[in-house]
Amino acid sequence: MSVLEENPDSPLKKRPPRWSDIWLKKTKPLKHVVFAMQLQSLASKDPKSQTLIPHFANIDRTLLLSDELLLKILSKLPLSQRNPNSLVCKRWLYLQGRLVRSLKILDWNFLVSGRLITRFPNLAHVDLLNGCLFSPRNSGILLTHRMVSMQMRYGNCSNWELLEENLLPVEVVDGGLQALANGFPNLRRLVVINASELGLLTLAEECLTLQELELHKCNDNVLRGIAACENLQILKLVGNVDGLYCSLVSDVGLTILAQGCKRLVKLELSGCEGSFDGIKAIGQCCLMLEELTICDHRMEDGWLAALSYCENLKTLRLLSCKRIYLDPGPDEYLGFCPSLERLHLQKCQLRSKKSVRALFRVCEAVREVVVLDCWGLDNDMFTFASVCRRVKFLSLEGCSLLTTEGLEATVLSWLDLETLVVVSCKNIKESDISPALATLFCNLIELRWRPDAKSLLSSSLMGTGMGKKGGKFFKRT
Incomplete structure (x- = not known):
């Protein structure tokens, strides 16, 4: 029997700490790297070693990925997740910075x-x-x-x-x-x-x-x-x-x-x-x-x-x-x-x-x-x-002095007109639309007609039958 076994409290039992132990103790990310290397070597030797991974769920497995591969993965994520992703760790912060192309200083x-x-x-x-x-x-x-x-x-x-x-x-x-x-x-x-x-x-x-x-x-x-x-x-x-x-x-x-x-x-x-x-x-x-x-x-x-x-x-x-x-x-x-x-x-x-x-x-x-x-x-x-x-597209918005007559006098001379947009032009009235202008509207590819709030309301109710229901409920007897 040795001296160490006879006296467990002997100072020879406790060996002095090594420099590598102190270094690894205060460097948590380095432990992750060492463990990742060990995990990778085990996986290459034993196919059944994949069962060990759930026991180490607190380990950052992205350490196994190279910067280039992780950068490709982060680039596929939506822009709304860029700021949250940069808060994960310093490595992700650096990689997210490499993805930024435009910045306001x-x-x-x-x-x-x-x-x-x-x-x-x-x-x-x-x-x-x-x-x-x-x-x-x-x-x-x-x-x-x-x-x-x-x-x-x-x-x-x-x-x-x-x-x-x-x-x-x-x-x-x-x-x-x-x-x-x-x-x-x-x-x-x-x-x-x-x-x-x-x-x-x-x-x-x-x-x-x-x-x-x-x-x-x-x-x-x-x-x-x-x-x-x-x-x-x-x-x-x-x-x-x-x-x-x-x-x-x-x-x-x-x-x-x-x-x-x-x-x-x-x-x-x-x-x-x-x-x-x-x-x-x-x-x-x-x-x-x-x-x-x-x-x-x-x-x-x-x-x-x-x-x-x-x-x-x-x-x-x-x-x-x-x-x-x-x-x-x-x-x-x-x-x-x-x-x-x-x-x-x-x-x-x-x-x-x-x-x-x-x-x-x-x-x-x-x-x-x-x-x-x-x-x-x-x-x-x-x-x-x-x-x-040669005008094919006309858009008028906020032209308060223009009337239906002035609009008609010009657009009828444009034989190639395909799209007409009239928005917020209060002096252009639906009641002043002539048969010639109505025929032009029918031949257009696209028509946005909202010269005033009344026209917007009538166009939104068109085809629904809601504008005629009042006569049925309030009909005189």
């Missing part, structure tokens, strides 16, 4: 510190608009504009002063663009405000795949940097915004843009002050341009005639424009867009009959006309649309 330090690159390494779309604004935390006052939303300390100053006070300096924004370009060379879409020519040049040199750019507080000098983005296809320029900030985009900037970004497909000009020369340069250089949106334009007379140089333009949108064209001049100087298919007018002020006539003259080849909440469109102005002989 609210904290500028998150970008410049490098945490953005580590947390979301595969970003393709980044929005820096709100991140470029320094707003105090836990403030009870919130300023909301069409494009930005920010907290403020006090409310006794104008929106312009407030934005200038809380907007990050140009040098800081350029530094953020430098960090963004270094971390995401495959960036495809970017939204930014108060950037300079230098910052955009850095972005253009590093991010060769950049295809979509939205630039706020833009001016002619900044457009020199945008011109270096040779693969840019979608561009939105915001120059002057009433009550928020003021920047100048003129023909000089539009010409620089046209000579650099020759692959543009979609272009939106908001609050810009170009004229004939700027639009002409875009039409002559950007041969792939298919969609042009002009919002709140401050352009000089002549810009409308330059649209004829956009030979491949298919869609023209006018949004929130206080005027269209003050002095159109003779028709022979206007020209027209031969490839134009869609004309959309939304929240525009149609004050001048000459300008509306000139607009429809330039867009006489359109097949789709949409007029939404435009002030001033009456029967006389809508008659000018008769020159558009």
Whole structure:
């Protein structure tokens, strides 16, 4: 018999702890990895070892899966489960970050510190608009504009002063663009405000795949940097915004843009002050341009005639424009867009009959006309649309001055009309529908007729017989 068996309380019975025991004791995830390796070796030796798995239900079996395989599984789950899945463990948090492609930055330090690159390494779309604004935390006052939303300390100053006070300096924004370009060379879409020519040049040199750019507080000098983005296809320029900030985009900037970004497909000009020369340069250089949106334009007379140089333009949108064209001049100087298919007018002020006539003259080849909440469109102005002989789709919403007579005078001249939408046009009455207009309705492929609440009610009750039941219950005897 040994000495250890004779004296169980002997100090020789307890061996000193080993370093591996202490390490494994305080590293719970490592125990899971060791167990997973043991479980995998048992399964390969004994097919009956699968019965051991239910006894270890508290073990994370996803440790047996590689990152690539688990990433494919997580990518198949719906987007609504993305945030809950990221709370499972650090590994899932990292993998979910690799699945994120689009992100709106609210904290500028998150970008410049490098945490953005580590947390979301595969970003393709980044929005820096709100991140470029320094707003105090836990403030009870919130300023909301069409494009930005920010907290403020006090409310006794104008929106312009407030934005200038809380907007990050140009040098800081350029530094953020430098960090963004270094971390995401495959960036495809970017939204930014108060950037300079230098910052955009850095972005253009590093991010060769950049295809979509939205630039706020833009001016002619900044457009020199945008011109270096040779693969840019979608561009939105915001120059002057009433009550928020003021920047100048003129023909000089539009010409620089046209000579650099020759692959543009979609272009939106908001609050810009170009004229004939700027639009002409875009039409002559950007041969792939298919969609042009002009919002709140401050352009000089002549810009409308330059649209004829956009030979491949298919869609023209006018949004929130206080005027269209003050002095159109003779028709022979206007020209027209031969490839134009869609004309959309939304929240525009149609004050001048000459300008509306000139607009429809330039867009006489359109097949789709949409007029939404435009002030001033009456029967006389809508008659000018008769020159558009190829219209197949017409949508009128919020045109309170237009009557049934004015609608009929125009749509009966469109022999190819297939779809008609009339919504919230209170002066268009069902009682004024003529037999010719009723015949046109029968030949349409699609008709949405809701000019007022009464028409909506009658159309919803049509065919149910509910409108005739009152006579049966309240019949006189």
